[in-house]
Amino acid sequence: MPISLTLFSLAALPFAAALLIAACADRGKALHAMVAAGASALGLALLLSVAGEVLAGVNVAVSAAWVPAIGLDFSLMIDPLGLMFAGLILGIGLLIMIFAHFYLAKGEATGRFFASLMLFQGSMLGIVLSGNILLLLVFWELTSLSSFLLIGFWRDKAEARQGARMALAITGGGGLVLIAGMLMLGIVAGSFDLMTILASAEVVQASPLYPVILVLILIGCFTKSAQFPFHFWLPHAMAAPTPVSAYLHSATMVKAGVFLLARLWPVLAGTDLYTILVAGTGMVTMLLGAWVALFRHDLKAILAYSTISQLGLLVMLLGFSLEAAAIAAVLHILNHAAFKAALFMTAGIVDHETGTRDIRHLGGLAKVMPITAIIGTLAALAMAGIPPLGGFISKEMMLYESLNVSLFGLPWLVPVVATVAATLSVGYSLRFAAHLFFGRPRDPVPHGKAHDPGAGMWAAPAVLVVIAVLLGLMPMLLAGTLVSAVAGAVIGGPAPELGLSLWHGVNLALGMSALAILVGALLLWRHARVLRWSESMRHADAKALFERAMAVTDEAVRKLVVAVHRPSLQRMVFAVLVVVVALVVEGASTAGGGGFTGPRELLPASPVAILAWLLLVAATIAVVSEERQRFRVLVYISVIGLIIALAFVHFSAPDLALTQISVEVVTILLLLLALNLLPKQPKLLSSPSRRLRDGALATVGGLVFGGAAWAMLTRNPNDPISAFHLANSYSGGGGTNVVNVTLVDFRAFDTLGEIIVLGIAGLVIYALLDTTSRGAAGARLRTWQEDMPHSPESHPVMFVMSTRILLPMVLVAGIFIFLRGHNEPGGGFIAGLVVAIAFLLQYLASGFDWTDARRKVGEHVLIGFGVLVAVLTGLGSLAFGANFLSTAFDHFTLPLVGEFELATALLFDLGVFSVVLGAVMLALAQLSHIAQRAARAHAAHEAEMRAEMRRETGAELRPLLPAERPEEPSR
């Protein structure tokens, strides 16, 4: 397989597996675990197939442009550092999947669990394989999200939800900060390509922005890797199932911050600021985590704080900015991944078998679960750094390097802190093993039922412990090449020579190590006393602080939102209109191009035109002033609509006139139907001063827009693109009605968008109306009384008969308008409206039920059909090698009919027709009967209730009174 394909498959594999698992989420957990483990194993095999080349120094990179405009490429690369992390992610991932299969109970949502786990694996792999820092950020955010899902896996537990939310707030928030830092880094370095950035250390460190970049990126790393003061989310993330803790919170996700530090080492490290910030934070975290770990009682909490401490150690080592320290860090990453994942799984096994994780109730388990005891004890000894285990070597190296660093001008500070932290870590490690497996059982209940689990469950930690042991016994053979190559990648230079071994001769580091082990053992011996002393001190509760900070932020945001965003439409509309008017005024005052009135020759107005204008003005004034007479207002509104239609006729726009008139009819029908349910003569609301203010704004707005129209109308147009439409309408589009050809041909893409919007509007209206019969709205509708005088005859014969005779004629007219649209005024829009009016008349005259029963095609079908036809017509042109929505036409002759023309645009127009018809019918027909429908639903419900009660009591009951009569709408 070519190496580029390997890389892409490596990155894609976990996501594909996640999809597959999610797709068969209802199948058994064996299948889920098999897919997850299989994908991990396959990924590991792919990785190993390129490992040789990578370690030999071949830089493997592939790249595909994604969003080139912002420098975002989908580029992957793999170097020794990425290789090691990818190996950890996939290798430990494989073991975790196997462990999880045996750990999770049968009824759990294993599909969701394994899918999230694979999603996480893919995101993590993405981070370590990214060759572009923007891409890296994408995967970084994905790990925060997927870990949120995993920590909160047991949704019904409050602590899981809180832990997940806290982890997301901290790591996600840190991710946002990181984005800012990375963007600045990329801008300073001039590229978002990782390799380019790594090579531009001088530019970056000389930039005045360097401190800002550094701090921002460090915040991202420190939040992810649980460094002080962001460490507190990690213990709360322990609410996750143990396999998740073992995977995310020991071996992978929390190491992402360490990885990024190592990744950006060449470009960021080496300055005093870097050393102080990174090594200082690492030291504090290391000390704090180790101290707290000594006094926790929950097994997973002990491990969580020890992880914080060990991560602090890694961060501190990287902060030293020394080559040898980088080697120590790399080796310790390997060690820590091995023993910490094993320890978490041990804790999981103990929890699984005894039912408790409280170390105060456990003890002496070595007798009943010897295999687990061996695994757990060895792993704990590795964590304590006891020779001959792997942890010893990296700890020795750490202690040795600490002697070479002087922080804040104090040469003794780092070695002392390192020794104290090492002492504490010996203490908590030994306590973990000793109090868990040895001594006498403290509580007979969990001890009594405990036994070793099946091999499936202990196999995974056993493998890891063997590795942890071998890393101590034969470090050079097992990891020499890898560590040297990775260290080379971290420092951005050639792979350093190194000699890893248990025995370094007698030196100061050995003395410190021995002291640490001695005092650590002492701590275990006197643990009870130290614990009492620790508990007597006051502790800051990070969770409470976090919650309080969240509450304060929440309140502040709430106040801000309420202050700027009052739930008043009037205020917002007023603000918007003021801005719009001001913008127009500002634009007009700065625009050049001569005075207010342009040079265009004006058309004289006929008396009829002046009369129409007077009517328009009078109707508008009437609409505004008669606000309590709502029915009358509708009449005025239709006068305005008609005058505008007349204006269209007069100004050479027959298509617009037809459209305007038909839209006017349906709009008025719509408003009438709505008004039926609304208050007819509401009280006035606004105060006189409010009216004066609005009136002033309205006057200014009217003057501004009228003035703009005047300025435009008195100028001659610039040479518009319209000439093209006129010239090509017949020869290119096959139609003489240029407006219609523009709609269905030149600008058909626009039209396609418009009919889709119209269809969506229709469907939204349906959705809003269909659910009206429920809830408060339904209750109000059921008690709604007709407040209008009714004609004694609901369906007058004259009206019914005349509309029925009219229907076929209007339909013929509709077809006629539709067909001639390409050459004469008409077309799909107008025909759709006309036909809709014809049908609506039937609803009006004969009632909803009569008409609806005779309806053959549903409105939804019409909308869907219309959009489909339009899209397919457009796609059809692709088959002939033309662009989307190109049209074709030809002339045919038939006997009697003579020559006629067929254009594919007609099909498109059919789609338009269908959508318009469907949307209009959906809106009006649905609206016309919501009251009846609610009443009907109520009646059905009551009948059902009565039948039920009859069944229960066996007696006839008087009709039920409406259960609750909501307040009559008073206004």
Added chain:
Amino acid sequence: MSLEFLVASGIGVLVAGGIYLALRGRTFQVVLGLTLFSYAVNLFLFASGRLVVDRPPIWSKAVNEYTDPLPQALVLTAIVITFGMTALAVILMLRSFLETGSDQVDGDSTEEHEDERS
């Protein structure tokens, strides 16, 4: 008096009416204001093709002068979309009235302001 003046002043009157009504306190008036405003906007767009009498954009070999067809095509779809928008606004107004029993949009009554913290 010129036709241009009639159209421009008509647009101004409609805009003024639309603004005033859109700022009123009840949903029905807001919808009416929206309608007036839409009339004005459509008319304004249409007028950007300038006013031409008796030159419909129906192509024919014998005719050389036409009005601008492009604003007409744009306004035609705009009229239909306006209907869709008005219909949606009307239904929203109706639904909110049915749900809450109030047709006011001033929203200054903060009593019902819910505190979601638990």
